[in-house]
Amino acid sequence: MMNYSRQYALLLLSVFLSSCRQNQTTVPKDTIKSEIKDIGPNMMVRTIRKGSNGTILIAGPNNESFGDVFRYDSRLPDEQRKSFTNLTSKLGQHKFQDVLEDRRGNLWFASTDSGVYYYNGKSLPTGQADIQHFTTTEGLASNRVTSVYEDKAGIIWFGTGGGLSRYDPRGAVGKSFRNFTSPNAPLFYKEGHWNNDIHTILEDKTGKLWVGTRGDAFVYDGKKFTTLTHKGEPFLDVWSIIEDRKGTIWLSGYNGFNGNSGGLYRYDGSTFTKVSERGAYAIIQDKQGNIWTTGPVNPANWTVQALSRYEAKSLYSEKPTVTEIRSGKAFLGLLEANDGSIWFGDATGVYRYDGKTITDFYNKEGQKKYSIDTKQSVIIWKGSMLLGGWEGSKFLGDGSHTGDVDLVKGELLIDNRHLVGGAVEVDMTTIEKFDDQPSYNKLPAFFDVKKFPVSTFAISKVETGNDGNTKVPNDGSIRVNEGNIKVTGNLTMEGITKAVTFPAKIHFKDGMDGTIEMNGTLVIDRTDWGIDSGSEKHFYKSGDGTISDNVKLFMKIVAKKINR
Helix, strand or coil, rough: CCCCHHHHHHHCCCCCCCCCCEEEEEECCHHHHCCCCCCCCCCCCCCEEECCCCCCCEEEEEECCEEEEEECCCCCHHCCCCCCCECHHCCCCCCEEEECCCCCCCCEECCCCEEEEEEEEEECCCCEEEEEEECCCCCCCCCCEEEEEEEECEEEEEEEEEEEEEEECCCCCCCCCECCCCCCCCCCCCCCCCCHEEEEECCCCCCCCEEECCCCCCCEECCCCCEEEEEEEEEEEEEEECCCCCEEEEEEEEEEECCHCCCEEEEECEEEEEECCCCEEEEEECCCCCCCEEEEECCEEEEEEEEEEEEHCCCCCCCEEEEEEEECCEEEEEEECCCEEEEEECCCCEECCCCEEEEECCCCCEEEEEEEEECCCEEEEEEECCCCCCCEEEEECCCCCCEEEEEEEEEEEEEEEEEEEEEEEEEHHHHHHHHHHHHHHCCCCCCCCCCCCCCCCCEEEEEEEECCCCCCCCCCCCCCCCCEEEEEEEEEEEEEEEEEEEEEEEEEECCCCCEEEEEEEEEEEEHCCCCCCCCCHHHHHHHHHHHCCEEEEEEEEEEEEEEC
């Protein structure tokens, strides 16, 4: 039988780190400046809503894995408050997309993976928040909820991936939900259930409910559903609907079979009029009567989007005047705050426009330093014998052994949500505590920790995409998947420096500019650093005593932004 006492002495470490056709004007560039203010969320801001007492609620997904809901409170001076508060950090990792504070002060958090969470602002005797969770078990049409809306009667409506759900807070348990699925036969998409994929909900002054879906948009008068049509064709993929002060309905979507027929429309009660070729993900009317939109400049190409303002004096003219405030790859949530400023979201954060200056709450300009949290970060090494061990026909294993090594300190450099550099130091003396075989000490040591107590790794290059090419999603979203980052850097051990490359993934753990988590795996040939003990290159004839030259290093690096 193989003697494993020597095998466990395989200690190798290294460090790492991945790591149009309207009268159009444009705001002069010198009036748009990036300001460094309170650090805000750096997620995709899908929704911006008004909360009570002038607060602002912000919701959206973060990468492909989860999202959050934040509240911004501007009532206190900066030095007395933390402006952005994560309201959903204790609910686990979910894909939150919408938020509502109803007239009773209750908060509703809509997610696309786990239904709806409800918080009445109270705490249990244990001190925990009194949270209720609504899913299909409680009556929701689907656990994919993209919008939440309160009508004049206090009824809560949910737009889901499985239809429209009506929730009456006054209803008896088990009878509070009423669902509307496939209200009308689809006029355009004959197959599938796109009419049940709800985007937006609005109640007009007459009490009718306007509903935008991935399929046909429709109106519900409390008794029947009427499909919205223009020139005999339904409106498709309507993301936003509002009613202005005059009672005119504004919506954006596609009308007919031609993709170029998308744009912004208004409805005066009898006729739809196309206002602009520009599409709209969100629409609002400000206190001055101007209409604001976020969305594609050309609906046929969603990769170019803008924050646009349609001037109040020209709204009902044949060609309203539109001012493009800012352009980019993706503009989403939209709100006018109590002070008249315009808040808007994009794929990586939230902004405020006061008429002259755009405040970037994340400050994507320039590099930011993140300090590695040595207590939360872990590096695990794994080594094994070259040959397996046997007892008769029973396989005893390859003598694999794992252990960890302590980080001393380190930093990551982030620029616009991209890893661009960093360095880390590792305490090599912490490896010795795993060598529990005294007899092995008679052999040459793996590491001369007295002479080289610290090993280092410095990032020299970071590539995006498995082939090293940058890949940006067409919708402007931020996605970082397994293997989508390749980190190259210089690893120094035993006084020898070699370049290494490994795959990794990175995400912003809490949805704000506060914590980053990066995972990666590095495979090295230990003999490149002169660590030859038991090497297959030199002792291959010794059979079962030979130690594999390849060592795997599994790394989880947690880093927090350095506040200056």
